[in-house]
Amino acid sequence: MHITADRERCVGAAQCVLAAPAVFDQDEEGLVAPLTVDPAGADGPAVRQAVHLCPSSALRIDEE
């Protein structure tokens, strides 16, 4: 599972951080700053929820 987070699209609602705090963080500007782009398998459901909740389609996962 590989994550792409588009900071240009991010609107800083932090839904991703709330859903998957082990994977996502926010920087000083409040924009998404992934802690890892290749999360462990166990984080999968949380990451998928984050993608579902993100209001601006800033997150994408490529399953591998």
Next chain:
Amino acid sequence: MTETLDHDIPSFPMARACPMHPPAEYRELRGREPVSRVRMPDGQVAWLVTKHELARKLLADPRVSADRLHPAFPGRLTAEQRAATERVRRLSTRRSMIHLDGAEHGAHRKILTGEFSLRRIAALRPRVQEIVDRSIDEMLAAPQPADLVEHVSQAVPSLVICELLGVPHEQRRDFHEWAGMLVSRSVSIRERAAASDALNDFLEDLVTEKERGEPTDDLIGRLIARNRQTPVMTHDEIVGTAVMLLIAGHQTTANMISLGVVALLENPEHRARIAADPSLLPPAIEEMLRYFSVVENAPARVATEDIEIGGVTIRKDEGIVVSGLAADWDDEVFDHPDRLDFERGARHHVAFGYGVHQCLGQNLARVELEVVFETLLRRVPGLSLAVPAEELPYKDDAGIYGIYRVPVNC
């Protein structure tokens, strides 16, 4: 819009049969015609969206505009009300990011996002706790039954916003009073207009003062400093942003506090469980947000191109109302939506909207709700309603749903 006299088009908003449930028509429309026509109070016809999936789709669609000054933007006021409240309307039409689209919206929003990061909001928590404690002290000291709305629901968000915006202590009482008058039913339109002007002038002066002096360490101060480095907003837009933050963060949270307290008091079993284990609160709050979805029709838009959705074509320049409440009661997405189920994971509700305009203050609202509910349950274990919940004065006539007064015994 071409049709003129079609009497079959239902009027919006529709009436509620029960204060705790959405209008029954939502359910029927969702099954039959999830994007349907409604007549707005000013006589214009708009599209009403009642299905969760379509609501999310439309709110995330770049072909819809949030421009409130567009002639087809669905308004909730009748022509007369509009004229009478013209001055009050100034408050909500001053330019700020909630009215903007595309790149301009993005620039306005980005200059603010850092202020609302989870870390920033977490740092505010101790101050929120102090404000909540002081508000509860006042409610306990007041003659019984005391009004929860006056002492807690209105006071907490108002004081938190003062803190955030950097309103000096001496002026907070005035600020709170004006803000309260804007949402009170017991004041005349004339008084409300006066309060609105006073608030506008007040924020105008506050911004001007902060622009002149040394940068202050509060949201407006930091916004001004950041805007100096990379200019995004005019002076007027900074004032508009302050007004927007005040309005957006005030009524919404206030009404959620009132409705949430009633929900807790009416569900004694859950109340006891949450009182014993406050870690159950965050999911309960998501469920309350879903269940009440108080910003019922604020997500209004205008199509900037033809959009095919839900079996219809919304034409360019037609108005759209996306009912968050209807969407959050979609039984394809939330099983038995009429059941207030504090343990269902309801995080995907659209009570804060969806798409690029999704509420920027949502995590501040969550903290305020958590601190209020947790502290009330802990400090006032005997809290009870002084009148039956069905008899409370619900805000059937307001743009944001809620309750005017909640008499409680402490």
